[in-house]
Amino acid sequence: GAGVSQSPSNKVTEKGKDVELRCDPISGHTALYWYRQRLGQGLEFLIYFQGNSAPDKSGLPSDRFSAERTGESVSTLTIQRTQQEDSAVYLCASSLQAAMNTEAFFGQGTRLTVV
Amino acid sequence: ELKVEQNPLFLSMQEGKNYTIYCNYSTTSDRLYWYRQDPGKSLESLFVLLSNGAVKQEGRLMASLDTKARLSTLHITAAVHDLSATYFCAVVINSNYQLIWGAGTKLIIKP
Numbered sequence: 001g002a003g004v005s006q007s008p009s010n011k012v013t014e015k016g017k018d019v020e021l022r023c024d025p026i027s028g029h030t031a032l033y034w035y036r037q038r039l040g041q042g043l044e045f046l047i048y049f050q051g052n053s054a055p056d057k058s059g060l061p062s063d064r065f066s067a068e069r070t071g072e073s074v075s076t077l078t079i080q081r082t083q084q085e086d087s088a089v090y091l092c093a094s095s096l097q098a099a100m101n102t103e104a105f106f107g108q109g110t111r112l113t114v115v
Numbered sequence: 116e117l118k119v120e121q122n123p124l125f126l127s128m129q130e131g132k133n134y135t136i137y138c139n140y141s142t143t144s145d146r147l148y149w150y151r152q153d154p155g156k157s158l159e160s161l162f163v164l165l166s167n168g169a170v171k172q173e174g175r176l177m178a179s180l181d182t183k184a185r186l187s188t189l190h191i192t193a194a195v196h197d198l199s200a201t202y203f204c205a206v207v208i209n210s211n212y213q214l215i216w217g218a219g220t221k222l223i224i225k226p
Contacts (some may be wrong), residue, residue, distance in 0.1 A: 042218035102212045104159040
């Protein structure tokens with residue numbers, strides 16, 4: 001498709017289980033972001049991938065969170081041993097990251113509920 | 116510390132009124148974005164401001180950028196209910212083109 005695609009759109013999991021969230025960026029976009037957004041809150045930066053550079057992981061809240069990206073394609077965000085406070089919408093965005101164009105395009109998000 | 120601060124964080128206003136949302140940032144940047152988020156939806160790009168003095172307008176919304184003051188404004192003219200949403204600004208860090216986001220301004224426009 002033409003836009004950023006995230007899957008699943010909704011995920012309900014039991015506390016303590018691992019979950020994997022997927023993001024398909026726009027083709028050709030070298031930069032990819034993951035954000036967390038709790039209900040009624042702003043965007044919380046998690047991780048940033050830019051081409052083949054080392055990712056900026058400074059936003060990951062704990063070592064239970066990890067993310068990977070293969071080249072300039074799909075990214076997965078993994079949350080191990082989920083906790084109730086992990087419940088949120090997880091948004092992925094991609095951008096071209098050329099010198100003159102860094103506008104980010106967002107996916108629809110994955111709504112994670114930990115019960 | 117890199118900061119992007121929006122104010123107000125919450126705004127309730129009547130239809131027909133004018134108001135301005137402010138976005139201050141703490142680092143050098145000459146590129147700023149405004150996004151809109153409707154409840155339960157993802158973020159939609161509104162404006163891209165690429166240089167000092169840039170002004171963009173779309174309908175009742177007008178955005179401007181002053182890179183010397185490190186300030187952007189989003190002005191709403193004669194507000195209508197359909198503009199109710201949360202508005203985010205984001206600034207590019209020039210060194211690696213990373214976006215840094217404000218906390219968002221939740222705007223409620225009462226009919």
